[in-house]
Amino acid sequence: MNQTTHALLLAGLLASPAAALAESTVLPVSRSSGIISISLPADKLTLLALPLHENIVASGTIGAPSGSTLPLSVTTLGNVVATPHSIQLQSGAAYGQRIRISASTSSSVTTVTPIAGAAAGDRFIIVPDETIAGIFGATNNVVPLRSEATTANSDIIYLENNGVLTGYFYRSGSGWRTLTAPFGADQSNVALEPNSAVYVLRKAGVDRSITFVGYTATGRQRTPIAAGANLINNAFTVNTTLGKAIPAAAVVGGATTATSDIVYLENGGVLTGYFNRNGAGWRTITAPFGADQGNVVIPAGKAIYLLALSASSPFYLNETFTE
Amino acid sequence: MKNIILTLLLASTAASQAASFTGLFTGGGVVTSNSSPLVLGTVRFGTFPGGFDIAANATNLTALDAAFIQFHNSITLDNQGGAPAGAIVVSDISVDRNGTYDGVSYAAGLANQAVFAWVLNGTLMTATEHGIFRSTTNFASLTALPPNDDILANFDASAGATASVGSFSGPVLPGLGMEASNRLVAVPEAGSSVLTMLAGLACLVRRRR
Numbered sequence: 001m002n003q004t005t006h007a008l009l010l011a012g013l014l015a016s017p018a019a020a021l022a023e024s025t026v027l028p029v030s031r032s033s034g035i036i037s038i039s040l041p042a043d044k045l046t047l048l049a050l051p052l053h054e055n056i057v058a059s060g061t062i063g064a065p066s067g068s069t070l071p072l073s074v075t076t077l078g079n080v081v082a083t084p085h086s087i088q089l090q091s092g093a094a095y096g097q098r099i100r101i102s103a104s105t106s107s108s109v110t111t112v113t114p115i116a117g118a119a120a121g122d123r124f125i126i127v128p129d130e131t132i133a134g135i136f137g138a139t140n141n142v143v144p145l146r147s148e149a150t151t152a153n154s155d156i157i158y159l160e161n162n163g164v165l166t167g168y169f170y171r172s173g174s175g176w177r178t179l180t181a182p183f184g185a186d187q188s189n190v191a192l193e194p195n196s197a198v199y200v201l202r203k204a205g206v207d208r209s210i211t212f213v214g215y216t217a218t219g220r221q222r223t224p225i226a227a228g229a230n231l232i233n234n235a236f237t238v239n240t241t242l243g244k245a246i247p248a249a250a251v252v253g254g255a256t257t258a259t260s261d262i263v264y265l266e267n268g269g270v271l272t273g274y275f276n277r278n279g280a281g282w283r284t285i286t287a288p289f290g291a292d293q294g295n296v297v298i299p300a301g302k303a304i305y306l307l308a309l310s311a312s313s314p315f316y317l318n319e320t321f322t323e
Numbered sequence: 324m325k326n327i328i329l330t331l332l333l334a335s336t337a338a339s340q341a342a343s344f345t346g347l348f349t350g351g352g353v354v355t356s357n358s359s360p361l362v363l364g365t366v367r368f369g370t371f372p373g374g375f376d377i378a379a380n381a382t383n384l385t386a387l388d389a390a391f392i393q394f395h396n397s398i399t400l401d402n403q404g405g406a407p408a409g410a411i412v413v414s415d416i417s418v419d420r421n422g423t424y425d426g427v428s429y430a431a432g433l434a435n436q437a438v439f440a441w442v443l444n445g446t447l448m449t450a451t452e453h454g455i456f457r458s459t460t461n462f463a464s465l466t467a468l469p470p471n472d473d474i475l476a477n478f479d480a481s482a483g484a485t486a487s488v489g490s491f492s493g494p495v496l497p498g499l500g501m502e503a504s505n506r507l508v509a510v511p512e513a514g515s516s517v518l519t520m521l522a523g524l525a526c527l528v529r530r531r532r
Contacts, residue, residue: 149500150349151475152482158470165470179475180345180414183406199470229469264468271468307468 033215034237038301040143040200040208044269047303048198049234050130052214057085057126064120068102068111072124075107084129086194093117096220096316098194100129113224132157132168132176133188135198135210140170143208145200147172151179158199159192163226163308165199195223197231197303222316225308232304232315240320242274242282243294250316252309253279257288261313264305265298271305342463342472344368344395344416346440350479351504352409352496353442355452360409360496361399361507364444368413368476369393369424370436370462377455377487382511387455388447391439392425392432394462407498411442418474420465433462438476439487444507452507454489458482478505 033052040046057080063071070087080101087109088098094117103110109126128134136142136157145155147170154169156179167179168187176187192198202208217235234245246263253276254260260275262285273285274293282293298304306315346368353361369392371377380386397413406412420429427433438458443450458476478484480491480503491503 148481150477150479150481151347152350152477152479165473167470167473167475180343180412182347182349182412183410201470305468 033213035211035213036237036301037209037211040145040202040210041269042202042205042207044202045266045271046200046202046269047231047264047266047271047305048200048210049301049303050135050192050197050212051233051235051237051301052212052216053127054130054134054214055128056215057128059125060123062089062118062120062122062124065115065118068114069108070111070115070118070124071108077104077106077109077126080104080109080126084131084191085126086129087111087115087124087126088194089115089118090123090125090219092119092122094119094122094222096222098221098223100191100194101126129194130192131188132159132190135192136170136176138175138188140176143210145170145208146203146205149173151182153203155203156201158201158231159190160196160199160229160231161193163228163230165229165231193223195221195233195235197233199231199303199305217319219319220316221319225306225311225313225315227308227310230306230308230315232306232317234298234300234303234317236317236319237300238320239300240298241294242296242298243292244320245298245317246276246304246315247318248276248279248281250314250318251276252313253277257285259309261309261315262307264307265296266302266305267299273307342418342420342467342469342474343414344418344474345476346395346397346411346413346416346438347475347477348409348411348440348442348479348505349406349477350481350500350502351491352407352499353411353454354409354494354496354504354506355444356507356509358494358504358506361411361442361444362408364399364442364450365446366397366399366411366413367391367393367441367443368395368397368438369441370433370439372432373436381455381488381508384447384450384453384510387441391441392427392436394424394433394438407496409496409504410499418463418472420463420472429462430465435461435464437461438474440476440478442489442505442507450510452509454505454507455487456489456505457485457487459484 036051058074060073086098086100094115097115099111101109102112148154149172151169156167156169158165158167171177221235251261257275262273262275264271264273274282277283375390395416422429438460440456443453456478460476463472489508490506492506
């Protein structure tokens with residue numbers, strides 16, 4: 001996230017009495033902006049969500065789509081390709097869908113894939129997508145994560161793209177590198193896929209945390225799903241529950257775990273899997289006939305690990321209290 | 324200093340959703356017994372069955388080879404990836420957990436077993452030095468989820484690797500971490516032991532005729 005934006009937002013937020021008084025790790029200062037601090041404990045994994053937008057570049061309504069190209073009601077859109085941005089629809093049949101922008105003009109954008117269901121009149125926002133440097137700093141100066149010359153004792157972050165998780169570490173004195181090419185090119189500018197998150201694997205050391213400052217997301221959150229592993233961002237700054245955030249219609253539910261999407265939530269570094277049995281209710285994968293798990297909390301700041309049966313999974317997250 | 328690089332970076336299979344294997348010697352690098360960075364040779368990844376006495380067979384390449392369940396075999400190459408001399412990076416090897424390796428299914432032979440690297444300064448037939456190093460990483464279980472189905476085996480001293488044959492000792496190679504190198508040791512009449520055994524077998528066959 002842009003550090004200048006951070007500083008400006010932080011200054012404004014700290015000036016407010018609400019922020020000064022709040023002691024929780026989650027500080028919803030207003031409907032449109034906030035601060036959230038997320039723990040990154042040593043020697044544990046964390047499903048790190050990115051709950052706040054750096055800023056909203058443009059908003060309005062779209063015209064009739066032509067393939068992957070969406071005409072916009074705005075006519076002064078700047079360059080949203082030089083650095084990665086995505087467009088998110090906030091109404092209509094494709095409500096919540098967020099897709100990376102591959103080309104743009106002052107009044108239109110082209111997405112990397114067409115947005116199924118998009119129609120003239122749908123509301124949109126355009127937001128920047130995060131990069132490794134944007135979250136952790138090009139020199140690993142934000143948290144900082146543990147870095148050494150090798151992967152042996154360095155913290156590792158995994159990003160997901162089309163169902164494939166790729167690991168990165170900060171090579172001390174060099175920069176961000178993939179695990180498989182520790183002497184390869186710098187990876188600072190690798191962008192997270194829209195509405196994706198970070199799987200952080202910390203090694204021994206001291207507990208850390210990361211603080212995000214920005215604009216809160218609103219409405220349903222949806223992004224294309226790949227068969228297999230998906231790191232799904234939990235874009236909201238308040239706790240929610242499995243049952244409220246992920247309705248039965250948002251996953252493939254079957255009689256067994258073998259025929260269901262599986263949602264993993266992380267708590268204290270431990271992943272627990274849940275599936276929606278026959279679409280009737282949430283169960284743990286280890287107790288498929290056990291108690292309903294719909295009230296299990298999805299904490300703000302924690303992402304969701306989805307093991308999808310196929311790319312046709314309908315997965316989406318509802319904004320709690322609004323749907 | 325002659326900048327000979329010992330790195331093997333195979334073609335990326337990033338688009339694949341299969342789990343991957345990576346083997347790394349990037350802390351102190353691999354050196355021969357005379358402290359030269361190893362620049363050509365063979366790196367074999369796999370495991371030794373529990374109960375096999377590696378130390379007792381340290382000079383018997385034939386016995387070691389017979390016991391070793393090989394997952395992957397790489398010939399080290401020069402000057403790839405910008406790595407310092409002595410570093411070995413073998414990456415993006417696809418892991419087939421339904422596959423068979425050395426005649427043993429992954430499930431029976433490799434799953435949950437420690438990852439060993441057997442480094443030779445030539446082929447099994449020509450090597451005069453070798454080292455066997457055990458990482459703290461195990462081959463992934465059959466049920467491991469991504470990214471835990473990926474195998475990142477680090478053979479550096481700082482990663483807790485141990486030397487079953489060979490040792491960890493200086494020098495610190497330029498451009499690598501400030502830690503001991505993976506040092507190979509001589510195999511007494513090394514490659515020739517295999518040849519001797521083959522010659523012996525040939526004599527037996529001839530006598531029987």
